[in-house]
Amino acid sequence: HDAVDVIRAKRDRRELSDAQIDWVIDAYTRGAVADEQMSALAMAILLNGMTHRETARWTTAMIASGERLDFSSLRSRSGGQRPTADKHSTGGVGDKITLPLAPLVAVFGVAVPQLSGRGLGHTGGTLDKLESIPGWRAALSNEEMMAQLDDVGAVICAAGAGLAPADKKLYALRDVTGTVEAIPLIASSIMSKKIAEGTGALVLDVKVGSGAFMKDEADARELAETMVALGQDAGVRTVALLTDMDTPLGLTAGNAIEVEESLEVLAGGGPEDVVALTVRLAEEMLEASGVQGDPAQALKDGRAMDVWRRMIAAQGGDPDAPLPRAKESETVYAPADGVLVGLDALSVGVAAWRLGAGRARKEDAVQAGAGVRLHAKPGATVRAGEPLMTLLTDTPERFGRAREALEGAVTIAPEGSRPATPLILDRIA
Ligand code: URA
Numbered sequence: 001h002d003a004v005d006v007i008r009a010k011r012d013r014r015e016l017s018d019a020q021i022d023w024v025i026d027a028y029t030r031g032a033v034a035d036e037q038m039s040a041l042a043m044a045i046l047l048n049g050m051t052h053r054e055t056a057r058w059t060t061a062m063i064a065s066g067e068r069l070d071f072s073s074l075r076s077r078s079g080g081q082r083p084t085a086d087k088h089s090t091g092g093v094g095d096k097i098t099l100p101l102a103p104l105v106a107v108f109g110v111a112v113p114q115l116s117g118r119g120l121g122h123t124g125g126t127l128d129k130l131e132s133i134p135g136w137r138a139a140l141s142n143e144e145m146m147a148q149l150d151d152v153g154a155v156i157c158a159a160g161a162g163l164a165p166a167d168k169k170l171y172a173l174r175d176v177t178g179t180v181e182a183i184p185l186i187a188s189s190i191m192s193k194k195i196a197e198g199t200g201a202l203v204l205d206v207k208v209g210s211g212a213f214m215k216d217e218a219d220a221r222e223l224a225e226t227m228v229a230l231g232q233d234a235g236v237r238t239v240a241l242l243t244d245m246d247t248p249l250g251l252t253a254g255n256a257i258e259v260e261e262s263l264e265v266l267a268g269g270g271p272e273d274v275v276a277l278t279v280r281l282a283e284e285m286l287e288a289s290g291v292q293g294d295p296a297q298a299l300k301d302g303r304a305m306d307v308w309r310r311m312i313a314a315q316g317g318d319p320d321a322p323l324p325r326a327k328e329s330e331t332v333y334a335p336a337d338g339v340l341v342g343l344d345a346l347s348v349g350v351a352a353w354r355l356g357a358g359r360a361r362k363e364d365a366v367q368a369g370a371g372v373r374l375h376a377k378p379g380a381t382v383r384a385g386e387p388l389m390t391l392l393t394d395t396p397e398r399f400g401r402a403r404e405a406l407e408g409a410v411t412i413a414p415e416g417s418r419p420a421t422p423l424i425l426d427r428i429a
Contacts, residue, residue: 003027003037010044018057025061029166038170039177046182052229055184059230062192065166069142069198074111074150083289084111084149086199087281088190090223091123093211093349094248098126098156099262100270100278100299103307105285106153108293112285113149115159115197119358119366122211122349124253127158128357132256132324132368136317152310164192183219187226194236201237201288203281204228208425209246211345217242217425224428237288242425243277247343247378250274253352254371254392256323266308268300271377273423275299280424326355326369326392330399332406334382341378341419342411348372348389350405355393367394372402378419382412 001023009016016024024041027033050058074082085105089095102112116138119125127138138158140148148155161168167189174180194202206224207214214220224240231238250271252261264270265278275296282295298304309319334340352358356367373390376382388410391402 001027003033003041007037007040007044010041010048013048015051016054021054021057022061025058025065025166029065029169035173039173039179042170042174042177042179042182042185045185046179050184052226055188055226056230056233058184059188059192059195059234062164062166062170062188063196066164066196067162068196069113069163071111071113071146071149071198071200076109082109082111083201083291084113084199085201085203085285085289086112086114086194086197087203087205087285088194089205090190090207090213091120092207092245092249093123093345093352094250094253094258095124095207096129096250096252096258096262097205097274097278097281099129099259100265100274100304100308101281102154102156103266103311104278104282104295104298104304106307106311107298107303108286108291109153110286110289110291111149112154113145113197113199114154114156115163115193116156117159119353122346122353122358124255124258124352124357126156128366129255129258130156130317132259133312133317133319134321136312137315140315148311148314152307152314154307154311155315156311157315159193159197163196167192181213183223183226186213187223187230191227191230191234195231195234199236201285202231203284203288204238204240205277205281206240206242207245208242209244209345211248211349212245221426221428228428239284239288239427239429241280241284241427244421244423244425245345246421248345248348248374249277251374251377252371253348254355254357254369255366256325256368257371257373257392260323265299266305268302273377276423324368326367326371327394328392328396330391331387332389332391332403334376334384334386334388334412335410336384336412338382338412338414339417339419340376340380340382340388340410341413341417343374343378344409347406347409348374351391351402354402354405355391355398356395369394381415
C-alpha cells in the first residue's frame with residue numbers, strides 16, 4: 001500500500017477498501033504514514049465523506065490499534081453477569097450530567113465505567129470539574145478501575161493510553177488542521193473509544209445549538225444516527241438523545257461550581273433541567289441494560305449520594321472537603337424589564353473559559369473556582385438592574401474579556417413572551 005494512493009482515491013471520491021483503511025490506520029499509528037499525509041486524507045474525508053461501510057471499518061481499525069477492556073467477569077449480587085452502561089455527551093456548557101448520573105445508575109446494580117475527558121475550547125471537561133475536589137485523582141490503572149467497578153459500581157476516570165491510540169493521534173492532528181468537523185471522523189472517534197472500553201450499553205447525548213459542536217439539528221441527527229449504527233454493529237446496545245444546547249444546562253458553568261450543583265442534584269434538589277436530563281439518561285441506561293428502577297426516587301432518598309461518596313473516596317477524594325472558591329467576583333445585571341428568552345450557551349461557555357475554567361493550551365492548568373453562575377434561566381421574568389450572572393475568577397484582569405464574550409448573550413422580550421425550545425428534542429435508536 002501507498003499513502004498517496006489512498007489519499008488520491010478519497011480525493012477523487014472513490015470508496016476506500018477495507019484493506020486500504022486497515023493499512024492506513026495501522027501505518028499511521030506506527031508512524032509509517034506521516035502526519036501531513038494523514039491530514040490530507042482527513043481533509044479529503046471531510047470534503048467527500050465516507051459511506052457507512054467505510055466509517056464502520058475505520059472505527060474497527062481504530063479499535064484494533066489498541067487494547068479492549070473486558071467487563072464480562074463483573075458479577076451482579078445474584079451471581080450473574082453484571083450489566084454495564086455508559087453515557088457520552090458530545091459536549092456543552094454547564095454539562096455536569098455525568099457527575100450525578102454515574103452514581104445514580106450504579107444504585108440499580110448496573111456498573112458504570114465512565115471514561116471521561118478534559119475541557120476542549122469553551123466546553124467543559126468532566127475530569128477538570130472532578131479535580132476541584134481535594135485529593136481526587138483521574139488516572140486509574142485498568143486493575144484499579146475494575147476493582148472500583150466491582151466494589152462501588154461506578155467510576156469516572158481518564159481513558160488510559162492503551163485505548164484507541166490511533167484516535168488519540170488522529171484527534172490531535174484534526175484539531176490543528178481544521179478537520180474536526182467531519183461527521184464520519186467524529187462518529188468513529190467517539191465510538192472507537194466507547195466500543196474499546198467494553199460497555200454493554202451506551203446512551204449518547206448529542207447536543208444541538210450554539211454551545212454544541214453541531215449547531216444545527218440536521219447535522220446532529222446525522223451524527224447521532226451514524227453513532228447508533230456503529231454501536232449496534234459492534235453489539236453495543238446504543239441509543240441517542242438529541243438535546244438542546246442553545247442555553248447552558250443548570251445555573252453553573254465552571255469546575256467547582258458545577259460539582260456544587262451536582263451535589264444539590266444528588267441531595268434531591270438542583271435545577272429542573274439538570275434533574276430532568278439526569279433522570280431521563282438514567283432511565284435510558286437502565287432500559288438499555290434490561291434493568292428496572294426509579295432513578296428520580298434514588299436521587300430523593302439519598303441512595304445516589306451514598307454511591308457518589310464512595311465513588312469519590314475510592315479515587316482519593318474527600319467528599320466532605322470544602323470546594324475551592326474563586327477569589328474575585330463581578331456581577332452582570334439585567335439590562336431591561338421583561339422575560340429572559342435567550343441566554344446564549346456559546347457566550348457563557350466562552351466567558352467561563354476566559355475566566356479560567358478552561359485552558360488556552362493543552363498544557364495549561366484550569367482554575368477550580370472560575371466560571372459563571374447564572375441567576376436566571378430562559379423563561380424567568382427579570383427587572384432591569386437585578387443580577388443576572390456572577391463572573392468568578394482568581395485573576396481579575398480576565399473580567400474584561402469575559403464581559404466581551406457576553407455582549408449580545410442576553411435577550412429580553414416584553415412580558416408575556418415565552419422561550420420555546422424543549423430540552424429533549426428527539427430520541428434515535
Ligand atoms: N469528541 C471526540 O472524542 N472525537 C471527535 O472527533 C469529536 C469530539
